[in-house]
Amino acid sequence: MRRPILSVALFLLLLANARGETIRFDPPNPTTHHSVDAMVAGIWHDGCLPAVKSIAVNGSTISLHLNADLPPGASCPQSLVQYARTFHLEILPAGSYTVIAFADANGGVSELARTTLIVREAEALTIRPYALPPSGGIILIDNPFFPASATVTIGGEAIGTAFDNDRVHLTANAPPRPPGSAVDVVVTSTAGTVTAKSALIYYDPAAADPAVFEPILFPLSFQGAGAFGSQWTTESFLLAGSPAFFRDPLPCSGCSTRLSANAQLANNANPWGHVFYALRGTTSTVDFSSRIRDTSRQALTAGTEVPVVHERDFRGQIRFPNVPADARFRTTLRLWALDDFPQFIVQVDPGTNIVAPLSVTLIPGTAMYFGTADLTPLLPQAKTTPVTVTIFPSGFPSTLTPVLFPPIWGMLSITNNDTQQVTILSPQ
Numbered sequence: 481m482r483r484p485i486l487s488v489a490l491f492l493l494l495l496a497n498a499r500g501e502t503i504r505f506d507p508p509n510p511t512t513h514h515s516v517d518a519m520v521a522g523i524w525h526d527g528c529l530p531a532v533k534s535i536a537v538n539g540s541t542i543s544l545h546l547n548a549d550l551p552p553g554a555s556c557p558q559s560l561v562q563y564a565r566t567f568h569l570e571i572l573p574a575g576s577y578t579v580i581a582f583a584d585a586n587g588g589v590s591e592l593a594r595t596t597l598i599v600r601e602a603e604a605l606t607i608r609p610y611a612l613p614p615s616g617g618i619i620l621i622d623n624p625f626f627p628a629s630a631t632v633t634i635g636g637e638a639i640g641t642a643f644d645n646d647r648v649h650l651t652a653n654a655p656p657r658p659p660g661s662a663v664d665v666v667v668t669s670t671a672g673t674v675t676a677k678s679a680l681i682y683y684d685p686a687a688a689d690p691a692v693f694e695p696i697l698f699p700l701s702f703q704g705a706g707a708f709g710s711q712w713t714t715e716s717f718l719l720a721g722s723p724a725f726f727r728d729p730l731p732c733s734g735c736s737t738r739l740s741a742n743a744q745l746a747n748n749a750n751p752w753g754h755v756f757y758a759l760r761g762t763t764s765t766v767d768f769s770s771r772i773r774d775t776s777r778q779a780l781t782a783g784t785e786v787p788v789v790h791e792r793d794f795r796g797q798i799r800f801p802n803v804p805a806d807a808r809f810r811t812t813l814r815l816w817a818l819d820d821f822p823q824f825i826v827q828v829d830p831g832t833n834i835v836a837p838l839s840v841t842l843i844p845g846t847a848m849y850f851g852t853a854d855l856t857p858l859l860p861q862a863k864t865t866p867v868t869v870t871i872f873p874s875g876f877p878s879t880l881t882p883v884l885f886p887p888i889w890g891m892l893s894i895t896n897n898d899t900q901q902v903t904i905l906s907p908q
């Protein structure tokens with residue numbers, strides 16, 4: 481049974497009550513050499529949208545003020561409207577900040593949203609990893625100059641240290657701290673004292689804090705029988721150039737949350753593939769590779785490449801041009817979303833009513849959502865060829881690219897019924 485598509489106004493009202501305003505930062509994990517932007521986004525109660533008014537930094541509190549006063553004689557459209565406003569915070573000293581967004585109107589001030597911003601000092605000391613779970617753990621501090629007598633203090637607590645065999649790194653066992661903490665790291669030696677403020681932060685392991693982690697998606701992870709006697713396997717690899725750190729242990733032989741060598745991922749039966757959360761800034765030298773192949777016909781094909789998806793690849797709306805509608809193919813859509821949203825619309829051929837609802841559900845242990853749909857019966861109904869398939873949030877026209885809605889990524893897997901050859905289409 482299909483659920484009815486909500487009207488735009490009703491849908492926005494429900495979404496406003498459920499989500500409210502948000503504050504996000506660019507970059508998500510700034511250091512003391514980054515200029516920081518704060519984006520306040522939400523759903524406004526009418527068509528007269530607020531403007532950026534002022535920024536106030538008072539110690540560890542940053543206040544972002546929006547001007548919500550109406551111009552004299554203004555007539556505002558009475559509809560709920562999305563908005564996003566950017567505040568330029570410039571470069572901030574290291575520390576933990578409470579960031580609060582306010583709306584100023586008619587001489588009054590109302591709070592819209594608040595969140596925490598941590599700015600790390602990453603230049604004085606190079607610390608890997610720079611984020612730990614509340615239980616703490618081993619950190620590595622690069623050692624260009626420290627003599628053997630160097631000691632480390634973390635969050636005011638003296639820590640026993642050691643050098644690795646080649647004296648490239650100073651190692652220390654960081655103590656437990658509550659999630660959300662940002663502590664100073666101090667190295668003291670006969671050469672002097674080096675302090676890095678708020679250089680080590682502690683995250684909640686049950687969450688996927690976007691200030692700490694970026695999602696990496698391997699869309700397929702399957703091994704087993706397919707249609708017409710085919711036998712499929714997915715081969716996915718990570719090639720580490722330097723150590724990379726993840727929230728959870730990687731599913732590979734001998735792997736942990738730290739990746740220092742090349743690894744092949746194990747396959748599982750999850751239709752969403754693998755979702756990993758990598759510590760931001762630690763995977764720049766990691767190479768990713770994935771392909772799927774039919775081993776029963778491996779003499780005929782070396783397989784098909786499967787994209788490995790990074791956070792930057794997600795967007796508010798996706799379109800697939802030039803999709804074949806030939807009856808010899810079966811076509812499956814897989815969709816991933818970076819946040820909760822009730823339903824999306826799959827439109828075959830823009831300007832037509834050939835649509836299908838697509839619900840997504842939370843992927844266990846992640847903050848990502850997944851859904852799938854069989855487009856095989858829809859594609860032959862298209863009035864023009866080649867066919868364009870568009871995915872957008874339910875309740876909105878396909879011509880609108882929403883600002884607030886969770887970024888999505890998807891792919892079409894197109895299988896030839898005769899040869900079982902798979903073609904994958906993904907947004908570029």
